[in-house]
Amino acid sequence: MPDTPDRSALLRGEDRSRSGPGAGSPPDQPGFVQRALAGHAALGLLIGGLLYLVCLSGALAVFQQDLQRWEEPGAPEMTAISPQAVQRAIETTLARQGKPTDHAYVHMPTAGLPRVVVTTDNGANYVEADGSYDRPEAHAWTEFVLFLHYYLNLPAFWGMVLTGTIGAMLCAATLTGVLAHPRIFRDAFRMRLRARAQLSRADMHNRFGVWLLPFILALGLTGAVIGLGQLVFQADASARHGGDLEAAYAPIYGAHPAADPRPAPAPRVDRALDWMGRHRPGLPISYVTIEETGTAGQQIQILAEEPQRLIYGETYLFDGAGHFRSTLGLSDGALGKQAAASLYRVHFGSFGGRPVELAYLVFGLALCVVISTGTTLWLMKRRARGLASPRLEALWAVTIWGSPLLLVLAFWLRMAAGPEAPLARVFWSALVAGSIAAALAPSPRLSDWLRQALAAMMALTGLVHWLLAGPLPVPSLVIDTALVLGGLVLALPELGRLARPRPTCERIANPT
Template sequence: MTQPIAKTTVQRALHAHAAIGLIASALLYLVCLTGTVVVLYQEWQRIEQPDAPEMLTIAPDAVQKAAAAVLASEKGKPGTTHLYVHMPVPGLPRTTITTDSQAVHANADGTIAGPEENAWSEFLLAAHYALNIPGLVGMTIVGILGVMIVALSLSGVIAHPRIFRDAFRLRARDNQGVGLADWHNRLSVWSLPFALAIALTGAMIGLGSVGAYGLATVFYKGDVEAAYAPIFGDEPPPDAAPAPLADIAGPLAWIAAEHPAVRPTYVIVHDPQTRGQHVQIIAEHPQRLIYGETYNFAADGRFEGSTGLSDGHLGQQLAASTYNLHFGNYGGLPVKLAYIVFGLALTVVVATGTSIWLGKRERRGLREPRLRSLWDAVLWGVPLALALTFLVRLFAGNGAPLAALFWTLAALIPLAAAIRPLPRPKPYLKAALGAALIACLLTVLLR
């Protein structure tokens, strides 16, 4: 005869179940919050390094000169496999050259101005993109979270048949969670198209790499680049024999003459200073959602064709549109502001959803102050940790270990709340967050 499970064992299992749900909600909240903040990725870079040289345009010859100077500074080091030139654009009017070992800003005349220092912006992007976890693991987790948001959005609509009819109904606040539930439902309706678009594109980006590795394993003998080639184009075979730096100025001049309506955003030199090197120019197309078309050039500057992201098959155009649609990199400042508003709404929906769930448990007699305090620590501790890492970056410089600091704070704050759940930490964390935000603002203004 089967022995009944002890009541204490059942309670422990329920606590573990609730804790796992809280962890999933915390990750959803973190991804939504960092995604909202990272909409201003270009602006954060300018705030971090306000003295970097800025320009509306840069001459092709100056780009060639700057690339050559960067490579010359790396003599004696292992050869870089890719050289990237970020061209000045309205949101970030700076010329930045990145290799395998360094990133520097260039002046308008092609001279090197100094190193790029945007550690907090890069940390923030990595936190949203992959939870600061290297490799495929982090991106896969974030992709799964995107799928969860889609499932939660659709199931929420189905579970509340009156949700659209009551789209503008807000009942008074009370102690039973009715007002909170109304805000949760109203914001869910108002942000539903945005939430679905962001979640679907996030899932595509996060799980796309996993899919590419799967396709490469099954159909391309493990060659991931071959799996991506039908969408983003393939590369010619490498030739490591030394050679002068490829012509960069010629392709930029060709783009300006042949396609004056497009705007180059990146120049990529593959295997620079080798006989197998070639140049790609990524250029934005006006009134298009794609991040750009890729124009391919031989080392001598000869045009070899475009990849087809602007006029190729539908799958290519869809893949090239995913990034801008997810991050709001189109339409300028009005679109960014809209993404911030709807991103905050989505963040509030995630936060209130878990708060409503905890409230329902309490009304059923499952009073768990530790879980409540843990959720308070997540809601107010995560933005507090972001603000503190930003302050550390401003005072300690570009080399501060921001990812380690953030995740340490993100772990210690909930741990402290769990050890001492009463009184609830919410008012103290809110006060600390307000003080940290004011300190950030004053520091930026004083700089």
């Protein structure tokens, strides 16, 4: 993040009033702006690397359903499935697995993911339109990216608390950044990309930060509430429910049914779906959940989307025989419950179709630029003051360019070694090893090398996937095209140098 202004430049008479943080406030008179600037830089250095990973994976997570289709192109797809076929899919899966399970889930075909997936505590598989078994679900790379965003691949509870803390710190860093730059709104459209490197990066950092301010605050606040809310529910569970976390969640997400372990036939999901078809015919159904599966206490939950609402849907509760009981009240209950049900769609951009998803992708990548340029500026200013940190610069290059390169390589590992490959372990081990190697032998060309490698791997991945994956739906073709074009964009500096004619003396010396 931006550091304090360069005093020597001010003494030399260079005009930094429009280019640097803290413009308009003399550095020799430390005050509110200077203290805010110091806080902004400290927060940026503390969370920069992890925040970059969370934002990069979050920009991809917006398209998690498209990525799942892209990763597993051969799974059967359908626009609808009958209640009888869903019943058959559940019964077939439970019989095939042959093991007791507490929960069972059915992902119904939706516009984003037109596939049916049955998941239990023992595994998940795709099914055909008639409910028959097709193949195991194995979108390991997509799941790895999601867990990187949700938990930074840590255990779920502590990982979510950490990412929630990062969300809160993102809001704090944004606010301190605005307070540290009195001219930031006045110069909101002043972009000097052709200026010297430090000035152009300062403009990108400050302008993107202003333009993205509503998005950053919405993203940071919802992420903080979702992540740090785990601590609130955990404390409530310990204080009031004897450590029972499900009881703490019950006022919002519903209570777990009372256990009755007596064996019972398979739940009649077909009857519950028939009821939905008769009484709620206009509502798209996205999920069916069964709790206490195969016992007398089993309960069926059907999640139906509310297309004109921000909530992720309303939950309809049925007993094991498929008889309607009640709704959870996410659509018409207490305002706090409705707000809680709206956080996820705001955070992941799943409330306005493709335009909103594309906006979240662009904004998410722009936020990565803000994070990258912030720390890069700090390192450049240290170098300008004679305090160069080549090791820190190398570590930051590995973070900015090495981590997305490792994400692409993780996809190829999944393709080569199968869905059981330890993607998270390999990713973090390679990132740590690369960081150590870069710190031990820093090179000023490291950033360029990693960017070129990323460009090549992105373009190669899109091209090879398109050639080998077989017939693809439109979203998967778009992903392949975006990878190729993205690789070309990253390679533009090198392509531009190759296109420029060499000086005359060089052509004479090297006539070939």
